[in-house]
Amino acid sequence: MTGHSPDFPGSVLIDADRLASRVAALASEIVGDMGRDFLVISVLKGSFIFAADLLRAMHMAGGTPDMDFITLSSYGLGTQSTGEVTVSRDVDVEIAGRQILIVDDILESGRTLSFAKDLMLSRQARSVKTCVLLEKPGKLAVSMRADFVGFECPDKFVVGYGMDAAHAWRQLPFVGVVEE
Numbered sequence: 170m171t172g173h174s175p176d177f178p179g180s181v182l183i184d185a186d187r188l189a190s191r192v193a194a195l196a197s198e199i200v201g202d203m204g205r206d207f208l209v210i211s212v213l214k215g216s217f218i219f220a221a222d223l224l225r226a227m228h229m230a231g232g233t234p235d236m237d238f239i240t241l242s243s244y245g246l247g248t249q250s251t252g253e254v255t256v257s258r259d260v261d262v263e264i265a266g267r268q269i270l271i272v273d274d275i276l277e278s279g280r281t282l283s284f285a286k287d288l289m290l291s292r293q294a295r296s297v298k299t300c301v302l303l304e305k306p307g308k309l310a311v312s313m314r315a316d317f318v319g320f321e322c323p324d325k326f327v328v329g330y331g332m333d334a335a336h337a338w339r340q341l342p343f344v345g346v347v348e349e
């Protein structure tokens with residue numbers, strides 16, 4: 170599978186094969202570090218495909234994780250993620266005493282992941298680790314590093330594999346860059 174799509178007006182940055190092998194390696198790394206039992210919290214909407222693939226890869230790596238979801242929005246316009254993060258739909262499980270892995274699509278300013286981590290710590294999580302598919306270097310606005318990173322991402326707006334540009338292109342089975 171080449172990852173090409175006739176309808177996508179852009180280029181493939183990370184194809185489906187590279188995504189699958191990196192996700193498998195990440196899952197082994199995570200289970201090796203965190204053990205079998207932990208709670209995965211997928212940050213919606215952008216991480217839903219990554220988190221679903223990661224969860225299945227964790228099973229193959231011997232993990233038995235639980236899964237929940239939180240929808241976070243950062244106040245901002247267009248492709249700029251700036252400002253305040255809010256919870257638009259919360260998890261519905263108990264966090265206190267649990268070992269948590271927060272999964273998001275991209276770490277850019279770090280505000281989203283930092284907000285999510287602080288929220289889980291304020292709810293008395295036993296430990297909180299973070300995993301992102303992509304990290305855009307040099308864009309941090311807060312002090313935040315992810316514990317597990319899939320790929321370094323160039324400073325371009327990417328779509329696909331769950332990530333959108335104005336609600337489009339989440340369905341792409343690869344990570345692509347839209348031509349301006």
Ligand code: IMP
Nearest residue numbers: 250275276277278279280281326327332
């Ligand atoms: P941060 O809070 O600045 O770290 O931004 C992270 C969030 O911004 C991610 O969860 C994405 O929702 C969004 N984001 C940042 N860059 C991109 C991109 O290139 N494509 C799609 N979403 C992005």
Ligand code: MG
Nearest residue numbers: 213214215281
């Ligand atoms: Mg997001």
